[in-house]
Amino acid sequence: MTIPKRQSMQVYLPVVLPLLSGLVLFLFAVNYLSDGLKAISGDKLNDWLSRFTRNVVTGILTGIAITTLLDSSSVVIIMTIALVNARSLTFRQALGVVLGANIGTTFSSQLIAFDIGQWAGLPMAVGLGLMMLGRRDQLTQCGQVLVGLGMLFLGLYLMEEAVEPLKKMPAVSRWMQGLDNPWWGALIGAGATVVLQSSSATVGMAIILVGQQLLDLSAGIALMMGAELGTCADTLLASVGRSRAALRTGLFHLSFNLLSILAGLLLILPFSQLVLWVSAGAKPERQLANAHVLFNVVGVLAVAALVPFVANRLEQWLPDKPEQPAPAES
Incomplete structure (x- = not known):
């Protein structure tokens, strides 16, 4: 028996609208929070990237620290590509930062997993007070960060409450069961991340769906892996039209994520068991x-030792363009 269109709208509209509101608020909060953190750090980020990337290990640690601070691996990797293009950072220095950014982005998923949506008003109220009463720019920027953090929690809370009724809808349950195929789940995760322009939003949605028992752990992991692939779209676009070194940096990010995801999907069942044991x-x-x-x-530990080898291969496959000699003076 099919549900009439009007009745279907009445069933799904109370879910879709709050879910959309929460998602928009979450995406706005991610950008707002990132802008506030960048304003606080100023030009120090560029200095840290150029000073603390002497080898792969320090590059990874720097990538972790800055991505945790900005809550966006895409921003850090795009910034790194820009520095490589400007020759402020070498291609080999950039590789450690790219690997570290992949670890640093997991901080947001740990934060999302905390059930603190009901306390969202507290950092928002404190942050708004700092923005209204703070006489120094630094206090105002700190207030912006707190407001952004509160909005992020509120957006997650709205999405979590919105999806609660979905558990009782047979059509949704059947569609969710289709995501048990890890390859299909990863494809959905990648597509969602490209559309939303935020892997954090995709991972956040996966965490909510798993928490509401709409998805099992393996399906959630597949969505998460897909989000890791989708986030490469921004960095690849940022490297197009840049120097060969910058393009190699974007290709390294894509290659690392793609190989990690393929290995993860092939080993998703033992990996899920490992996660259950650890957690x-x-x-x-x-x-x-x-x-x-x-x-x-x-993934980073498996690849870190191979970075020099990978760098050599990429430099052989995509060498720097020979510099044009300066025109002779007449």
Whole structure:
């Protein structure tokens, strides 16, 4: 028996509108929070990237620190590509930062897994007070960060409340069961990230769906892996038309994520068992957040020692253009 269109609208509209509101608020909060953190740090980020990337290990640690601070791996990697293009950073220095950014982005999933949406008003109220009463720019910027953090929590809370009725809808349950195919789930995650322009939003939605028991852990992991692939779209676009070194940096990010995801999808069942063992007794949403950390940390550790080899191959495949000689003076 099919549900009439009008009745279907009445069923799904009370879910879709709050879900859309929460998603828009979350995406706005991510950008607002990132802008506030960048304003606080100023030009120091460029200095840190150029000073603390002497080798792969320090590059990874720098990438982790800055991505955790800005809550956006795309911003950090795009900034790194720009520095490589400007020759403020070498291609080989950039590779450690790219790997570290993949680990740093997992901080947001750990934050999302905390059930603190009901406290969202507290950082927003404190932040608004600082923005209204602060006489120094730094206090105003700190207020912006707190307001952005509160809006992020509120957006997650709205989405979590919106999807609650979906558990009782057979059509939604059938569609969710289709995501049990990890390859299809990863494709959905990648597409969602390209559309939303935020892997954090995709991972956040996956955490919510797993927490509401609309998805099992393996399906949530597949969505998360897809989000890792979707986030490469921005960095590839940022490298188009740049120097060969900048283009190699974007291709390294894509290659690393793609190979990690292929390996993860092929080993998704044993990986899920490992996550359950590591996260014994944890809530489902925390299990997925831990899976995000474990997936990226293992991937970086597996590749870190091979960075010089990969760098050599990329430089051979895509060498720098020969510099044009300066015109002779007449």
